Structures are given as structure tokens and as C-alpha cells.
Amino acid sequence: MTRMTFAEAARCALAAEMRRDPLVWALGEDLVQGGIFGQYKGLAGEFGTDRIVSTPISESTIMGAGLGAALCGTRPVIEMRIADFTLCAMDELVSQIAKVRYMFGGQGRAALVVRMPQGMWRNSAAQHSQCLEAWLTHIPGLVVVAPGTPADAAGLLAAAIRSDDPVVLMEPKNLWTTEGEVPDDITPVPFGIARHAAEGDALTVVTWSATVPVVEQAARESGIACDVFDLRSLWPWDEAAVVASVRRTGRLLVVHEAVTVSGFGAEIVARVVEGVGPGGLRAIERLGAPRAPVPFSPPLEDAMRITPARVAQAIRRVANT
Amino acid sequence: MSGTSNETARRMAMLRDMARIRAFEREAVAAMRSGEAPGVVHPSIGQEGVAVGVCANLKRADRITSTHRGHGHAIAKGADARAMMLELHGRAGGSCGGKGGSMHIADFAVGMLGANGVVGAGIPIACGAAQAIRLTKEDAIVACFFGDGAVNRGPFLEGMNWAALYRLPVLFVCEDNGFAAFTRNSAVTAGGGPAVRAEACGVPATAVDGEDVLAVDAVTADLVARIRAGAGPQFLHAICYRWEGHTGTDAAAYRPADEAAAARGRDAIRRLAAVLEAEGIAAGEIAGIEAQAAAEMASHRAAAMAAPWPDPGAAYSDVQDAGAPA
Ligand SMILES: Cc1ncc(C[n+]2csc(CCOP(=O)(O)OP(=O)(O)O)c2C)c(N)n1
Numbered sequence: 001m002t003r004m005t006f007a008e009a010a011r012c013a014l015a016a017e018m019r020r021d022p023l024v025w026a027l028g029e030d031l032v033q034g035g036i037f038g039q040y041k042g043l044a045g046e047f048g049t050d051r052i053v054s055t056p057i058s059e060s061t062i063m064g065a066g067l068g069a070a071l072c073g074t075r076p077v078i079e080m081r082i083a084d085f086t087l088c089a090m091d092e093l094v095s096q097i098a099k100v101r102y103m104f105g106g107q108g109r110a111a112l113v114v115r116m117p118q119g120m121w122r123n124s125a126a127q128h129s130q131c132l133e134a135w136l137t138h139i140p141g142l143v144v145v146a147p148g149t150p151a152d153a154a155g156l157l158a159a160a161i162r163s164d165d166p167v168v169l170m171e172p173k174n175l176w177t178t179e180g181e182v183p184d185d186i187t188p189v190p191f192g193i194a195r196h197a198a199e200g201d202a203l204t205v206v207t208w209s210a211t212v213p214v215v216e217q218a219a220r221e222s223g224i225a226c227d228v229f230d231l232r233s234l235w236p237w238d239e240a241a242v243v244a245s246v247r248r249t250g251r252l253l254v255v256h257e258a259v260t261v262s263g264f265g266a267e268i269v270a271r272v273v274e275g276v277g278p279g280g281l282r283a284i285e286r287l288g289a290p291r292a293p294v295p296f297s298p299p300l301e302d303a304m305r306i307t308p309a310r311v312a313q314a315i316r317r318v319a320n321t
Numbered sequence: 322m323s324g325t326s327n328e329t330a331r332r333m334a335m336l337r338d339m340a341r342i343r344a345f346e347r348e349a350v351a352a353m354r355s356g357e358a359p360g361v362v363h364p365s366i367g368q369e370g371v372a373v374g375v376c377a378n379l380k381r382a383d384r385i386t387s388t389h390r391g392h393g394h395a396i397a398k399g400a401d402a403r404a405m406m407l408e409l410h411g412r413a414g415g416s417c418g419g420k421g422g423s424m425h426i427a428d429f430a431v432g433m434l435g436a437n438g439v440v441g442a443g444i445p446i447a448c449g450a451a452q453a454i455r456l457t458k459e460d461a462i463v464a465c466f467f468g469d470g471a472v473n474r475g476p477f478l479e480g481m482n483w484a485a486l487y488r489l490p491v492l493f494v495c496e497d498n499g500f501a502a503f504t505r506n507s508a509v510t511a512g513g514g515p516a517v518r519a520e521a522c523g524v525p526a527t528a529v530d531g532e533d534v535l536a537v538d539a540v541t542a543d544l545v546a547r548i549r550a551g552a553g554p555q556f557l558h559a560i561c562y563r564w565e566g567h568t569g570t571d572a573a574a575y576r577p578a579d580e581a582a583a584a585r586g587r588d589a590i591r592r593l594a595a596v597l598e599a600e601g602i603a604a605g606e607i608a609g610i611e612a613q614a615a616a617e618m619a620s621h622r623a624a625a626m627a628a629p630w631p632d633p634g635a636a637y638s639d640v641q642d643a644g645a646p647a
Contacts, residue, residue, distance in 0.1 A: 023456075025456060027452075050455070051456070053452075055483070056479070056482055056483060058482065058483055060445055061444075061445040061448060061476060061479040061480055061483050064442065064444070064445020064446050064480075065445050065448045065449030067446050067449060068434070068445065068446035068447060068449025068450035068452070068453065068463075069449035069450065069456070070449075072449075072450045072454055072457070072459075073457060074452075074453040074457065091442060092442070095438075095439055096446065101640075102639045102640055103420055103421045103425045103435075104416075104417045104420075104425060104427040104435055105415070105416065105417030105418035105420050105421060105427075105639065106418070107417070107427055107429040108427070108429050108435075140640050140641070140646070141640055141641050142641070143641060143643045163642075165642050191644070192644065236643055237644075
């Protein structure tokens with residue numbers, strides 16, 4: 001184990017995968033210079049500019065070229081810089097990458113990774129702060145993962161690169177500098193298995209991505225025995241673990257950074273209700289963002305931010321209902 | 322055909338491919354109109370010279386990306402026409418198991434990376450295919466077909482810049498049939514048009530009469546040789562005309578009848594037939610090639626009608642491995 005930041009963990013994982021497999025390569029803006037969060041730092045020096053490719057600001061082509069390259073046998077890591085810019089490449093992701101295997105009857109596969117750092121980051125306002133995971137879990141053909149710790153940033157990236165499915169990797173912008181213990185030998189983290197972050201009987205709390213450390217802190221400080229799950233991957237997601245937990249606790253709180261309305265939390269609540277039956281639940285709550293764009297000014301942004309205090313309040317509400 | 326030169330044999334092969342494309346599409350349109358083939362068919366009748374003249378210069382290992390009007394490109398690249406016919410009837414045994422249909426014909430075995438229902442979408446994909454070929458040091462190039470309508474989409478501009486920037490082995494083939502669906506493309510395209518735009522990004526452009534397959538062949542041979550020698554991307558601006566409507570059910574009332582009639586008078590198949598006859602090929606032999614193509618495609622259509630539907634369970638296969646539908 002080594003203590004390192006989220007960005008460093010992701011960088012190490014990519015480097016290890018590139019050493020292991022010469023068909024792995026990365027393309028996106030400013031990669032040779034290290035990427036905007038330092039997650040590609042030094043890689044061009046080791047692997048050359050044919051495998052760490054700095055591209056023009058051409059999101060459609062970054063995404064579409066990644067697909068073409070995958071169809072010709074390589075394993076591209078497509079860097080979108082931030083999730084918001086994926087919107088400029090939505091056709092390539094949704095109508096090409098997610099469809100190619102199915103539409104062509106299994107003749108070809110899009111074995112690629114799309115990295116899209118998401119969420120709030122340093123007052124960057126409405127066009128640089130979005131959480132779009134619910135859009136993408138809705139699209140058949142995509143695997144959607146959202147690490148919440150440095151160890152998972154590494155393990156899920158390794159798994160994504162080795163996967164023959166197209167994997168969307170939503171890295172939380174706010175956690176790039178967060179430190180954690182990372183195994184020296186990075187091993188792939190399997191999709192669809194939640195990390196059981198804390199055990200307790202009072203309620204089940206489900207979260208992922210940037211709100212993972214927030215929820216862990218709130219759970220510790222609340223003094224309430226929470227069963228906390230960091231989902232790690234959203235499609236597939238660990239429905240079995242969550243449903244089993246709620247069967248025991250009878251109470252569910254879902255916390256995510258994204259807008260609550262039509263967020264992935266709605267899917268979780270629906271599946272849990274189907275799983276335990278309406279009579280099996282005493283309380284349900286979703287904690288997310290209001291249906292408003294993310295503002296710029298610090299106090300305005302803070303008004304929307306999911307904080308440990310807000311989560312702790314919600315934990316108490318749900319536990320005591 | 323015994324005793325003919327290699328050159329004549331090559332031309333006969335091109336004639337056969339053009340005849341096969343036309344026969345395929347005549348059957349496809351008829352099947353669509355009769356309701357035997359579900360969905361929509363975009364015929365490329367009249368444009369066969371471009372597909373065949375370009376693909377005559379490609380090897381099996383070379384890749385192509387195609388458009389919504391992609392039957393001709395696929396057949397010219399060597400795709401299995403029977404499987405294609407089954408596919409657009411939605412039957413088991415189709416190129417894509419009945420999951421793609423006419424707009425998504427693909428045959429990866431011959432480097433046909435897929436027709437595409439989104440205008441211009443093949444351009445970025447072709448760029449990436451070329452990048453992969455370079456990374457794996459494979460000896461191959463990519464030909465990217467798109468219509469004149471695609472030049473007004475962002476991915477066109479991005480792709481030209483990208484391919485030029487990395488000097489990728491891509492032949493961009495703009496099939497300029499003058500129309501984007503029901504609109505004359507010049508009415509919605511500012512400036513000097515496709516070739517000018519490509520050249521502005523540093524991709525050299527060459528114009529060719531797309532209704533003259535020998536001209537397409539000759540120009541493509543030169544461009545492909547340059548690409549294989551490492552010169553980077555090239556742009557072929559092929560001027561052509563589609564005889565039919567945008568789809569098999571569009572009467573194309575938006576264009577003057579004499580314009581379409583004039584295009585029929587420039588038929589690439591008849592023009593090549595005339596050249597071959599002048600070289601001493603008997604008219605009967607040429608008629609035989611066309612009759613054979615018609616018989617082949619009619620038999621494929623009959624086979625498609627007789628073929629079983631796909632097993633409904635196949636609707637859920639090939640979605641994804643992790644998190645696949647139960
Ligand atoms: C992005 C996108 N917009 C609109 C359409 C609908 N559409 C299908 S074909 C077509 C016209 C395309 O014209 P062109 O590229 O010149 O090709 P042609 O049909 O002439 O072969 C349009 C508008 C589409 N398929 N994709």
C-alpha cells in the first residue's frame with residue numbers, strides 16, 4: 001500500500017496498463033502536457049506521443065476516432081477533459097460506441113474507456129460542473145463506473161481498460177487531490193460490486209463518486225450505525241447488496257451530487273421498493289442537487305453542495321422516521 | 322473473355338460489380354415497396370461508379386466507413402450480397418443478424434466497418450481506424466465515404482483537420498450527388514464547397530466525374546498510391562447523381578425531370594460497356610454479366626423471403642457483457 005492522491009492513483013493504473021498491453025493508448029486534449037488534473041503526467045515521456053496523443057479540441061472526433069481505433073483492434077482510453085464536453089460528442093458515444101456491437105450483430109466491439117471527470121470543482125459554474133451519470137446509465141451498451149476513492153480510481157480504470165465493453169469512467173473532479181491508500185500491485189476492481197464502507201443496522205446509505213468521503217464522514221460523525229455502500233459502478237450496480245441491506249434496516253438514504261430529479265437515485269429507490277416490497281420500508285430519502293444549474297459564486301455554490309452536515313441531518317431524519 | 326488483357330479483365334470486374342450493385346438495389350427497392358422488406362432503403366443507383374472505382378483500388382485489409390446509402394460501398398468492398406439482402410429483410414443469417422437493416426450493413430471480414438445512420442459519423446471513425454492501423458503498423462489504409470450533405474456537419478471539419486494533422490492514411494470520398502435529402506445542397510452550403518473546405522484544412526482535393534468509373538479508378542489509383550507512400554490524407558470529390566429519390570419511396574418531385582433524365586444518359590455502366598465493346602468485348606458478353614447480376618440478386622431476394630426470422634431471444638444478445646439485460 002502506498003498513500004497517494006486520486007490523480008496519482010489513476011496515473012499509475014494507466015501507466016501499468018500501458019506497460020502491460022502495447023495496444024492501450026490514450027487520446028485527448030493536453031495529454032502530453034499531463035492532462036488538466038495531472039493524471040497523465042509524465043506518460044508521454046515513457047510511452048511516446050503516438051500512445052499519449054494530444055488532440056485538437058474536437059470532441060466528436062476524439063470520441064469517434066476512439067471508436068474507429070477500437071474497431072481496428074487497439075484499446076483506446078478516450079479523455080473528455082470534463083464530462084460536460086462529452087455533450088459535444090454525444091452522437092459518437094450514444095449512437096455509435098454504445099450501438100456498434102449490437103447493430104452490427106456482434107461483428108465488432110468497442111473495447112474502449114471514456115474518461116469524463118465530473119461534478120463540482122472550484123467554482124467552475126454551470127457548464128463545468130455537471131453530473132451526467134443518469135443520462136449514461138440510461139443507454140444500453142455502456143458500462144458506467146464512478147470511483148469514490150483513490151484505490152478504486154486505480155482499480156476501476158484498470159478494469160475498464162481490460163473490459164471488452166465500452167466503459168464510461170466518471171472521475172470526481174473534486175477528489176483528484178484527495179489522498180488514500182492504494183495497493184502497490186493495482187488489480188482490476190470488478191464491476192457491479194459495491195464497497196461496503198461501513199456497517200450498521202439503523203439505515204442503509206448508498207452513494208458514489210464525489211459524495212463518498214462526504215457520506216463516510218457524516219456517517220462517522222452522526223453517531224448512528226449506518227450501513228454505507230459506495231456503489232463504485234452504476235451500471236451494472238450492486239442491487240443485491242443494497243436490497244439485502246434494506247431488508248435488514250428498513251430504511252434507505254441515497255446521496256448523490258447530481259440533480260435529484262431523474263437522478264440515478266430514483267432508479268435505486270425504485271429497484272429497492274420492487275425488491276423489498278412497499279411494506280418492507282419505513283423511510284426513504286434521496287439527497288441530491290436541486291434542479292438548477294450550478295452557480296459560480298462560492299456561497300451560491302455552497303448552497304447546493306452536499307456537505308457532511310447535510311448528510312448527517314438526512315441520516316438522522318431517516319433513522320428517526 | 323479468354324484472351325483479354327489484364328486491363329480488360331479488370332474493367333470487366335468493375336462492370337460486374339456495378340451491375341451487381343444496381344441489381345441488388347433494384348431488388349431492395351422493389352422489396353421495400355412491396356412491403357417484403359421492412360423499414361427504409363436508400364438506393365445509390367446512378368452512383369455505382371464511385372463505389373466501384375474507389376474500391377477497385379483497395380485491398381481486403383483496407384477498411385471503409387460508409388453512409389446511410391451504403392449498399393454499393395459494401396458490395397464493392399466485397400461484402401456478402403446474400404447476407405446483405407437477408408439483413409435488409411430482417412432475417413436470420415443477415416449480415417448483422419437482422420439487428421441493423423439497410424442503414425447498418427457491415428461486413429468486418431472484408432474491412433467494411435459499417436454503414437451509418439448519422440450523416441458524417443463515419444468521418445471520425447475513419448480517422449481513428451487509420452490511427453490504429455498506424456499504431457499496429459498494419460499495411461492498410463482507410464477509405465471514408467460520405468455525401469455532400471456531410472460537409473456541413475462539425476465532424477467533417479474536425480476530421481479533415483485531424484487527418485491532415487496526423488498525416489493519416491485516409492482517402493476521403495465525397496459523393497457529391499447535389500442533394501442532401503430533399504434539398505439542393507448548394508442552397509444550404511456557403512462558400513466554395515466540399516473540396517475548398519478540405520483544402521483549407523490541408524487535405525489535397527481532386528475532382529472526378531463520378532459517373533465515369535474509369536476516371537474514378539484512375540484518379541483513385543493515384544491518390545491511393547500517394548496515401549500508401551505516406552503522403553497523408555487525400556480528398557476525392559466525386560460528382561455524381563442519384564437516379565432515384567432519397568429513399569425507395571421518395572418520388573424526388575423536388576427536382577426537374579430533365580435533370581434526372583440527363584443523369585441517366587451519363588450512366589456509368591453504359592459508358593463502361595461502350596468502352597469494353599470498343600475494345601472488342603461482345604455485346605452479348607456484357608448483357609450476360611448484367612443478366613447474371615440480376616439473377617444473383619433475384620435469387621438472394623427469394624432466399625431472404627424464405628429465410629427464417631431471427632430468434633426473438635437474439636434481441637437481447639450483444640448488448641454488453643457487464644450488466645447485460647437478463
Ligand atoms: C446528423 C443527421 N442529420 C440528419 C439526418 C437525416 N438525413 C439522412 S440522409 C440525409 C441527407 C444526406 O445528404 P448527403 O450527405 O448529401 O448524402 P446523400 O443522401 O445525398 O447520399 C439527411 C438529412 C441524419 N441521418 N443524420
